[in-house]
Amino acid sequence: xxxxxxxxxxxxxxxxxxxxxxxxxxxxxxxxxxxxxxxxxxxxxxxxxxxxxxxxxxxxxxxxxxxxxxxxxxxxxxxxxxxxxxxxxxxxxxxxxxxxxxxxxxxxxxxxxxxxxxxxxxxxxxxxxxxxxxxxxxxxxxxxxxxxxxxxxxxxxxxxxxxxxxxxxxxxxxxxxxxxxxxxxxxxxxxxx
Numbered sequence: 001x002x003x004x005x006x007x008x009x010x011x012x013x014x015x016x017x018x019x020x021x022x023x024x025x026x027x028x029x030x031x032x033x034x035x036x037x038x039x040x041x042x043x044x045x046x047x048x049x050x051x052x053x054x055x056x057x058x059x060x061x062x063x064x065x066x067x068x069x070x071x072x073x074x075x076x077x078x079x080x081x082x083x084x085x086x087x088x089x090x091x092x093x094x095x096x097x098x099x100x101x102x103x104x105x106x107x108x109x110x111x112x113x114x115x116x117x118x119x120x121x122x123x124x125x126x127x128x129x130x131x132x133x134x135x136x137x138x139x140x141x142x143x144x145x146x147x148x149x150x151x152x153x154x155x156x157x158x159x160x161x162x163x164x165x166x167x168x169x170x171x172x173x174x175x176x177x178x179x180x181x182x183x184x185x186x187x188x189x190x191x192x193x
Contacts, residue, residue, distance in 0.1 A: 098117060
């Protein structure tokens, strides 16, 4: 059993692909990678609702996840900048295959269609994350995909607010810091020199 990592992962992106990118973030002492072990990746997949139903983490999950994360980070930046997309790495991840639809009774005489994933290889474990990234790149409104406005923050988010004026990864992280700094600056501006 692995430790509960939910407090270590920033779920502020409002999209699983952006939350995957956000597993590496800037801090005062440099980049912090929240994925240090296969178990970390498994915990993130579970928290994000992307983990396969079967257990038994395959070898190489960490390396494969980091590779996918960097490919998605580059594609999000390219898409945001209006540049041509270099899709080969993500397409390789999508080619891992091993998913199928399955009908399940939900009770009360209802039937639901669910997607089931194979979980024999690291690539198959990461297929739901790769599909999430593909969905974002193909169908996302990139005028609403943004990087936090804080100079010291590297987190991305999908602005799903009604007014579409979200500026911060979260008010608790960067928004409040900005408010406090602005308040202090206004206070010092009124002080005699």
